[in-house]
Amino acid sequence: MVAQDEWSRDKAEFVARPADAPHPAGDPDRSPLARQFAQLTRMLLAADSVAGVLQHVAEAAVAVLPEVELVSVTLRSNDGALHTPVETDPLGAELDEWQYQFNEGPCLEAARTPGVAYTYSGDLADEPRWLRFGPKAAELGYRSVLSTAMLPDITPPRLSGALNLYSRGTGKLGDEATRDQALLLATHASLAVATTEAVRLAELEQxxxxxxxxxxxxxxxxxxxxxxxxxxxxxxxxxxxxxxxxxxxxxxxxxxxxxxxxxxxxxxxxx
Structure with missing residues (x-):
């Protein structure tokens, strides 16, 4: 698992590098951020279905984000229906289902079209925005959540959605580095899904x-x-x-x- 200070250092080096600078060469361990996303890109290109693309992204989020313990993907069809085609543990689907049932929660807000770039809470047990979902999530053992929008500015019949990251601890997932990395993962997923011919709601629902x-x-x-x-x-x-x-x-x-x-x-x- 990549340490948080490595991510921060790598991000700082990337931002400071001039736009026309050559690609860094040499030690492959010098850039954990680039290494992880290069590996993810290869997996996404090799995936033969939307479900495969999203599963790779979910597993990558757990692997590269130190505080993430559970990941799910919410998709919203153009008729407004919500479902969770991919999760790293059945509890991820259960957490999403409670949001669908209560009609409140971070994944609903992030999956709206148009919607916010991300939705965050560091203490779901005491979250005033989600008076029913928050306590239920805490009861199931998860206190922090970061939901990041996927497929923004799309037009039907394509899908909108959200990448949902959960942590058991309070005050987790709220730092800028985690948010930036989640946005990168969601962008990878969005680009891969948008260019995959198998983008069909029926396939994901099945x-x-x-x-x-x-x-x-x-x-x-x-x-x-x-x-x-x-x-x-x-x-x-x-x-x-x-x-x-x-x-x-x-x-x-x-x-x-x-x-x-x-x-x-x-x-x-x-x-």
Missing amino acids: VHLRRALETRDVIGQAKGILMQRRGISADEAFELLRRASQDLNIKLAEVARTVATRHAELGPPTG
């Missing part, structure tokens, strides 16, 4: 639906096993899975898959 069904199925299996083995309710079983995911820093779906495939190790049912 990917989202298939992944959601697969995830829901394995989480449902794990919940059923825990309910039987521990004698607890469905809500208690989900909370147990969520806390294990957070404590172990493992995706919720992976925790559920482990429970479903290794349930014999949990011991006999309660009672």
